[in-house]
Amino acid sequence: DAGVTQSPTHLIKTRGQQVTLRCSPKSGHDTVSWYQQALGQGPQFIFQYYEEEERQRGNFPDRFSGHQFPNYSSELNVNALLLGDSALYLCASSDKSGGKRDTQYFGPGTRLTVL
Amino acid sequence: GEDVEQSLFLSVREGDSSVINCTYTDSSSTYLYWYKQEPGAGLQLLTYIFSNMDMKQDQRLTVLLNKKDKHLSLRIADTQTGDSAIYFCAESIDQMDTGRRALTFGSGTRLQVQP
Numbered sequence: 001d002a003g004v005t006q007s008p009t010h011l012i013k014t015r016g017q018q019v020t021l022r023c024s025p026k027s028g029h030d031t032v033s034w035y036q037q038a039l040g041q042g043p044q045f046i047f048q049y050y051e052e053e054e055r056q057r058g059n060f061p062d063r064f065s066g067h068q069f070p071n072y073s074s075e076l077n078v079n080a081l082l083l084g085d086s087a088l089y090l091c092a093s094s095d096k097s098g099g100k101r102d103t104q105y106f107g108p109g110t111r112l113t114v115l
Numbered sequence: 116g117e118d119v120e121q122s123l124f125l126s127v128r129e130g131d132s133s134v135i136n137c138t139y140t141d142s143s144s145t146y147l148y149w150y151k152q153e154p155g156a157g158l159q160l161l162t163y164i165f166s167n168m169d170m171k172q173d174q175r176l177t178v179l180l181n182k183k184d185k186h187l188s189l190r191i192a193d194t195q196t197g198d199s200a201i202y203f204c205a206e207s208i209d210q211m212d213t214g215r216r217a218l219t220f221g222s223g224t225r226l227q228v229q230p
Contacts, residue, residue: 004157033217042119042203042220043158056217090157092218104218106150106158 002027004093004107012113013081021076021110025093032074033104034066037088049074078112086114121204121221128229133191135224137204140185147180148205148218149189158203161189191226199228 005024013019025032031050035043045058049068068074072093078085088111092104118140127133139147145166150158164171164178164187171178177190191198201223207216 006157035218035220040222042205042222043218045217045219048217058217092158094216103146103148103160103163104216105160108157 004091004105006089006091006107006110008110009108010111010113012115014115015081015083017081017114018077018079019081019112021078021089021091021112022073023076023091023093023107024073025091026105029093029095029105030072031094032068032072033092033094034074034076035090035092035106036060037090037109039087043090046076081114083114086112088112119204119206119219119221121202121224123222124225124227126227126229127194129194129196131194133189133194133198133226133228135189135191135202135204135226137187137189137221138185139187139204139206139219141206141208141219142182142185143208146207146216147178147187148207149176149178150203150205150220152201152203152223154200161202194226194228196228196230199226201225 004026007022033048034046037043046060048056052068063079065077088109090109091107094104120138148163149161151161152158162173162176175192179188203223204221205218207218
């Protein structure tokens, strides 16, 4: 059973550019959440998708947007990149089996460097 | 508001027990989690505890929850060098309208196990 997968592994961009990161959830999961982890910090929640809609959003600007596809995979887009966007971007998937418990399982992350 | 705090660093000798502590502020947290992150990797779910429980044991791991003090701890028995990593405490709050959760993480505790 494949776990959560993310691509690419690493990415280098320059300020002002745009980037798209991709995530495939664990088999059987329908919910994808995205987190940003700056160096030396804990992950910060960006947003969450299920049923192809953004359901919750953390304290991130509109430059961060996303999408979920019918097969539950998801993309994170960041426009007008800033140096401060350099971080590890983590995707987590979960489902709503057994009631409201929806433990989140994380992928290996995409390391984004903005120069 | 949501805030999770952890001590930054813990050093133990191989074979000893490790205790990693965490405090949280949101009394409406329903689940509390422990994740492990090795260098350059994503987050691995170790264990979780529901807020109506006081203790949960899973092999070498014991989680203790003190709801009154909003204090969570993770005890690792017989700590091994392979346990060296960063450990994150995370809380989730039940979103009544969606039934889905976002996680709020602490900054992580770096565990160093000395041979």
